[in-house]
Amino acid sequence: MKRIANIITSLGMLAAIFLPGAASALTYSPPAFDLIADPGQTLNQAVKVYNESAEAITIEARAVNFKGKDGDETSGVPEFLPADSPSDGHELAPWISFLVPSVTVAPGENGRIPFQIRVPSDASPGSHFGAVVRTTMAPGGQPGVGVLGNSASLVLLRVNGDVKEELRLTSFTAMPMVGDSLPVRFAARLENHGNVHERPYGEVIIRNMFGRTVATLPMNRADNKSVLPNAARRLETDWVGRPLPGKASRLARQWRNFAIGPYTAELSLQHGTQQKITATAGFWVIPWLALSVMLIGGLILAMLVRSLLRWHRKRVIAQLDMKE
Numbered sequence: 001m002k003r004i005a006n007i008i009t010s011l012g013m014l015a016a017i018f019l020p021g022a023a024s025a026l027t028y029s030p031p032a033f034d035l036i037a038d039p040g041q042t043l044n045q046a047v048k049v050y051n052e053s054a055e056a057i058t059i060e061a062r063a064v065n066f067k068g069k070d071g072d073e074t075s076g077v078p079e080f081l082p083a084d085s086p087s088d089g090h091e092l093a094p095w096i097s098f099l100v101p102s103v104t105v106a107p108g109e110n111g112r113i114p115f116q117i118r119v120p121s122d123a124s125p126g127s128h129f130g131a132v133v134r135t136t137m138a139p140g141g142q143p144g145v146g147v148l149g150n151s152a153s154l155v156l157l158r159v160n161g162d163v164k165e166e167l168r169l170t171s172f173t174a175m176p177m178v179g180d181s182l183p184v185r186f187a188a189r190l191e192n193h194g195n196v197h198e199r200p201y202g203e204v205i206i207r208n209m210f211g212r213t214v215a216t217l218p219m220n221r222a223d224n225k226s227v228l229p230n231a232a233r234r235l236e237t238d239w240v241g242r243p244l245p246g247k248a249s250r251l252a253r254q255w256r257n258f259a260i261g262p263y264t265a266e267l268s269l270q271h272g273t274q275q276k277i278t279a280t281a282g283f284w285v286i287p288w289l290a291l292s293v294m295l296i297g298g299l300i301l302a303m304l305v306r307s308l309l310r311w312h313r314k315r316v317i318a319q320l321d322m323k324e
Helices: 003-020 250-256 287-322
Strands: 026-029 031-035 044-049 057-068 080-082 094-099 101-104 108-120 124-142 144-157 167-175 186-190 202-206 213-221 232-239 261-271 275-285
Touching: 003 232, 026 057, 026 144, 031 044, 044 057, 044 101, 044 144, 057 094, 057 108, 080 124, 108 124, 108 275, 186 213, 186 261, 186 275, 202 232, 213 232, 213 261, 250 275, 250 287
Parallel strands: 031 144
Antiparallel strands: 026 044, 044 108, 057 080, 057 101, 057 124, 094 108, 124 144, 167 186, 186 232, 202 213, 202 261, 261 275
């Protein structure tokens, strides 16, 4: 039953995280904290909130742990765990305390949910993860009654010391390897064998058969996705070309975003203390339909030119015969 309750709570918080404003007319910031501390240090932080509704709203906060979901390498949706969940060495919730048990924010006003992180003097170096979960209460609501919704701000804390940075690239692929048009998707799968979370970023450079750069695609520069310790993450980017309507025909896709021949994709990522990851992948684009249209068009044009030349020659010969 406790497991089911945790799942239900997690689903409620995830709905609030990915559907902001669905639970109540509140705006929270920041959605995540990325902090660094020394063992024995105390950090003072706060979640900012703005009440857009016409009534005062009370917010209660608590701390939980989180981890990446097993098998989830793309979305990065966290799995929330109780503060007293079994330790895996990366828990943070036991270090978080709240200066006030609840905060009431008046209509149209800003508020703060202050909290402290007390890092133990014997804290293990590396990353520790938790979340500040907020329960929004209706006016006059009591725990379990009048709850409007849950939401959470993730807290990622790096404790200084003998940290281990070991991010491994297990694959870099182009999909499809042989296609007839854009887009082409590039995926880099990374495994974190260190004890700190990593945020790799960089680009994928596309070169044609002559070595000329035809596109430079950013990878994880805007999304800023993390790879947690003992977890894997798949980062993706697309070579799209010109935007086309969703119902565009295959010929339109090949013609408007014409690409042909073998290409090479070069991956370059940076992470941690100026560490780099590089890889290459080859792929083909063969726009057979556009080539067929061009071939047929070329044959028709050649036939027209040939017919025109034959007509012109006959006309010249006829004019010479008339002069004789």
